[in-house]
Structures are given as C-alpha cells and as structure tokens.
Amino acid sequence: MSLDTGHPDVQFAIEAVRQAARVAREVERELVDHTITKKDKSPVTVADFAAQALVGCLLDKSYPNDPLVAEENSAHLREPDNRENLNNVVKFVGRHLAYATPETVCQWIDHGGQDSANRFWTLDPIDGTKGFLRGDQYAVALALIVDGKVQVGVLGCPNLRDGYQPDHEGPGSLIVAVRGQGTWTTPLAEDGPFVPLKVSPIADGKDARLLRSVDAGHTNTGRVAQLVEVLGVQAEPVLMDSQAKYSVMAAGRGDLLFRLLTKAQPDYKEKIWDHAAGSLVIEEAGGRVTDLLGNDLDFTLGRTLANNVGIVASNGHLHEAALKALNQVFQEQA
Secondary structure, X not given: OOOOOOOHHHHHHHHXXXXXXXXXXXXXXXXXXXXXXXXXXXXXXXXXXXXXXXXXXXXXXXXXXXXXXXXXXXXXXXXXXXXXXXXXXXXXXXXXXXXXXXXXXXXXXXXXXXXXXXXXXEEEXXXXXXHHHOOOOOEEEEEEEEOOEEEEEEEEEOOEEOOOXXXXXXXXXXXXXXXXXXXXXXXXXXXXXXXXXXXXXXXXHHHOOEEEOOXXXXXXXXXXXXXXXXXXXXXXXXXXXXXHHXXXXXXXXXXXXXXXXXXXXXXXXXXXXXXXXXXXHHHHOOOEEEOOOOOOOOOOOOOXXXXXOOEEEEOOOOHHXXXXXXXXXXXXXX
C-alpha cells in the first residue's frame, strides 16, 4: 500500500494543513495568553480565526466551487469592541498572504459557513483550544467528504512527534489518511518520508490503553469509569486534547476512546469537524469508529452527526467488546 501525494486533493489538504498549523504555532508562541470568549463562553483564539482564514483563502483559489463547513465565522471579529482581535488575525495571516486586509480575512473565514453538498471540506482550525491555551496538544483537522464518505483526512499536530509522542520543541506531525491508501505520518514543519501508521494488535481489555480528553467536561466520567471496570482495563488513561488522540491510536499507542453524552448536554450532537479527519485516520490504520450503538458515522446531514449518538473508537480488535460494555453499562443505568 502506498500514498499518492501527487493527487490534487491530497496535495491541497497537506498544504492547507501545513500552512494553517504554521500560523497556529506562530500564535501559540507569541500570543498564547490572548483569548477571545464567544457568546457560548467557549474560548477561541486568534489562531482559530487565522488558521480558518488561510484555509478559506486557499480553498477559494484551488476549489472555488467546493463548500467548506467549518467551526468559526467572522461575526464576533466584526464587532467594534473586537477591532484589536481582528487586527491581530490580519497580522498573522498577512505573514503568509501579503494582501490580507480586515475585510478579506473576514471573507475567507466566512468561506467556512457554507452548507454541505455531495462534495465538501470540513475544518476544525484549532481542535483542542483549551490544550492550545495550556501549551499542550491541539490539531488542525481538515477532511474531504464525498457522497457522505470521508475520502481524505489530514491532521496537523504541532506538539506531537512521530504521530504519537508529545514534543513541544520538535517538528510536529502531519498525519494523512486517504481512503484505500492507509494512514501515514511525516514531520509537519519540514519535508520528510511518509511512515505508515498501524493500530495495536491488543485484543484483551485488560491490556488496553484508554485515550481520554484532559477536560473531563467532554464526557461522562462516571460511565467511563464503569466501562473501564467492565472491560477490565488496568492501565492509567492517556490524557490528551483534540484529534491528536486519533493519531496516537492510529500509531498503536492507545486502543479505546469514548465520547459519551454528558449530564449537562444529554441531547448533544457531535460536530462533523471534530471527527471527520480523525475517523479516517483510525480506519485507514486498521481501527474502527462508530457511534455508541455501533452505527457508522453519518456525514450527510450538515454540520452535525445528527443520526449518531456519541463516539466509540478502537483499534478494531476491541470494538465489539467496547460496544457490549456500553450496552451493559447503559442498561444498568436505565
């Protein structure tokens, strides 16, 4: 199996993620303590807007007819009180696109406000914003979806080395998955060979390593503890923000991941940009990703996985056991 990096879609995704990750790292190093708070109180950074603006501009040049479904929009930046924030975004984008202005940057950001279609891209410009703010793990996540199937998924993880090892001073990791061509990693900040990634062969729950978000608010910690008990997991969980966890699993350094509904948001629907790229990264490395009921993820319904409930990802060997454990825990709680 080999990776066709010469295919236009793959070339575009790699270049877009590399540029977006480059500007994100610049903001991380120079402005990491400067945050904006959206109306829903979630933190967002200059890096989110700058990374999305870069991808929006590149997409407008290379694939002007392809919609982009992405997390951010420019409404907040256009408010008079946020002029300084907008100027900061323009400054960082302008290092890569000399013709950037406040108006063009807002237009590029809003390229991501489109609806899905038979063929579209989805982007999380900074997946794991809280990790970014802590100087920890985050990812730029871009995916191409055609007829409801993720065809290309690319993650840019500036603080990971070799696709799995935390390293804040290293070259970072670029993870590329193409349907039917496997999952591969190469240095994010420089050209290098593409190395294939494969999930672990672990098939016994007691040997499994659970990947969990640092922020406990992203899942139901009580039910996760019950799942750990049912599956017999003995190892301490690997705590990590963002879809960097998907890369770590694809590299065989983690085996199970659960996104459960929380008590605070029992009706929450996962956003497509939070899982599209990462799901293909795991699947092409030999793993499996479904919702909590074992259904395939449905990317045909716009910005959310409206037909799915939660997420379970595994190395494949543990998937049926994970689904059985979920069924047992939920029945006990019913």
